[in-house]
Amino acid sequence: MPNIELQYFAQLQDEVGRAHERRHTSAPTAAALYDELRAAYGFALAPACMRVAINAAFAPWEQPLGEGDHVVFIPPVTGG
Amino acid sequence: MADAPVDISALRRALMVPEAGGFCSFEGWVRETNEGQTVSGIDYNAFVPLALTEGQAIVQEVKQRFAICRATAMHRTGYLPVGETAVWIGVSAAHRDAAFSACRYIIDEIKQRVPIWKKEHYASGEVGWVPCHTL
Numbered sequence: 001m002p003n004i005e006l007q008y009f010a011q012l013q014d015e016v017g018r019a020h021e022r023r024h025t026s027a028p029t030a031a032a033l034y035d036e037l038r039a040a041y042g043f044a045l046a047p048a049c050m051r052v053a054i055n056a057a058f059a060p061w062e063q064p065l066g067e068g069d070h071v072v073f074i075p076p077v078t079g080g
Numbered sequence: 081m082a083d084a085p086v087d088i089s090a091l092r093r094a095l096m097v098p099e100a101g102g103f104c105s106f107e108g109w110v111r112e113t114n115e116g117q118t119v120s121g122i123d124y125n126a127f128v129p130l131a132l133t134e135g136q137a138i139v140q141e142v143k144q145r146f147a148i149c150r151a152t153a154m155h156r157t158g159y160l161p162v163g164e165t166a167v168w169i170g171v172s173a174a175h176r177d178a179a180f181s182a183c184r185y186i187i188d189e190i191k192q193r194v195p196i197w198k199k200e201h202y203a204s205g206e207v208g209w210v211p212c213h214t215l
Contacts, residue, residue: 010197056129079196
């Protein structure tokens, strides 16, 4: 199972209770990983209103995950 | 992306080139109310590496779409009290139409695409993530 580096922001960081996590997962894609985390932490946000960044670049939800990937789930942004 | 106050006059000076006939700027400030609640400040959380690349992509887009000379954008991170400048956009151009349009484009795209999140601190002592906004 690959090791994934997760970084959490905004409400996801509050729900998890920390900003970083290294996780062994069998989730094949970012979408599957979000489902796994949502079940574990009870994230309120649905993936339909979010984006995902893999290795600091926006990526498709169905992108396969590889060993050491850095994954950030992006809640609706509210800058400005 | 800046975690401390930025010298706005220096940002403005960098836009002053001989071929420009003027510049347009937008400054976003922390406002004292939101949705009927009194706000004491806003904590800006950002995924900085992606915010930088996305911000640079937006600036490249305006250079292709509008007849402008220079464009720059700055966004703060961390806790800012009411009245503090959270975002600054500046665009210089030969003529005003392009400067206004490009400035508007940059702030609109920042609000839609750049991974920055506002956590509002209220006078009541409560805090809350702003759910989302499109304008």
